[in-house]
C-alpha cells in the first residue's frame with residue numbers, strides 16, 4: 500500500500516499519504532466531462548477536492564473515535580473512495596470487537612452527519628441548487644456535489660467489503676464467534692465479490708444511462724484496486740497482527756539444564772527433532788543454546804557443560820504478542836528460537852521452522868479455501 504502512495508503531511512504524529520488513484524480519478528473526471536461545459540479542468544479539480552474533503556473528514560472521524568478509545572492511528576492512506584487508517588500495532592493487539600466496530604462506524608457517521616447538515620441548509624436557503632437533481636455528483640454543481648460526495652463516501656464505506664469499514668465490522672462480528680484468520684479471509688473474499696459487483700453493475704447500467712452509474716463503476720474500480728493492493732501485504736499483515744504467539748507456539752519441547760554436559764545433551768533422543776533449546780535452572784530460564792553451538796563448542800574445547808557454551812542474551816515473547824511483532828524481532832536479531840514466557844514461567848517456544856510451517860499453512864489456506872475446522876482455536880480477545 501505504501502508503495503503506491505506519496506507522503507504529504509504529518510499531523511499529531513500521524514503520517515498522511517495520498518494514493519496515486521487520486522490524480523487518476525481527476526484525469527478520469529476531466530476526460531468524462533470534457534464535452535459538458537466550460538472550465539472543465541477547474542471544475543473537475545474542485546469536484547476532486549470535494550471528494551478529498553469527504554475522505555479527510557471521514558478519516559478524522561476514525562482518528563478521533565480511535566483516540567477516545569485510547570488507540571493511536573499511525574498513518575492514513577487516502578484513496579478517492581476511502582482512507583485506510585493503520586492503527587498503532589500495540590493498540591491493534593488489544594482491540595476488541597466492540598471498539599473496532601465503534602471506530603469503523605465513526606467515519607461514515609461523520610460523512611452522513613455533514614451531508615445532513617449541508618443538505619438541509621441547501622434545501623432551506625438555496626433550493627435553486629436542486630439537491631436531488633441528476634447527476635448527483637457533477638463538476639458543474641459543486642454545492643450539490645458536496646452533499647452527495649459525503650453520502651457517496653459514507654455509504655460506500657458501509658458496504659461489507661473488507662478493507663472498507665463495513666468489511667471491518669463484518670470481520671469483527673465473524674471473528675467474535677470464530678477464529679481471526681478465517682474471519683479476515685472471509686471478509687476479504689466478500690470484499691472482492693463486492694468490488695466486482697459494483698464494477699459490473701455500474702458498467703452495465705452506464706451503457707444505457709447517466710453518469711451517476713459511472714461513479715458507481717469507478718468506485719468498484721478503486722475498491723478492487725485497494726483490495727488488490729492490500730491483498731498481499733495488508734491481508735498477511737492483518738493475519739499476522741491478529742494471530743497471537745499463544746496460537747503458534749510449541750508447547751511440547753525439550754529444555755536443557757546448565758549442569759548437563761554437551762555430549763549428554765547432544766545424545767538425548769528427541770522426537771520431533773529440536774535444533775534450539777531453552778536452558779532452565781529450576782523454574783528460571785537462564786540461557787539458550789542450539790545443537791550447532793554445542794557441536795562447535797565440543798569440537799573446539801572438548802566436552803564441557805551447557806552452562807559455558809550457552810548464550811546468556813536472548814529475547815523473549817509474551818503469549819499475547821502478535822506474530823507480526825515476533826517476526827520483526829526474529830528478523831532483527833537473527834535468532835532461530837524465541838522462548839515464550841508468561842510471568843516468570845517458560846510456557847512455550849517459537850522456532851523459525853515452526854513459524855515458517857505455520858505461514859506456509861496460512862498461505863495454502865488462502866489459495867485453497869476450505870471450511871474452517873469446527874474446533875479451530877479462537878484467538879484470545881483481550
Ligand SMILES: [Zn+2]
Pocket residue numbers: 557561581582603606607656663664
Ligand atoms: Zn472508514
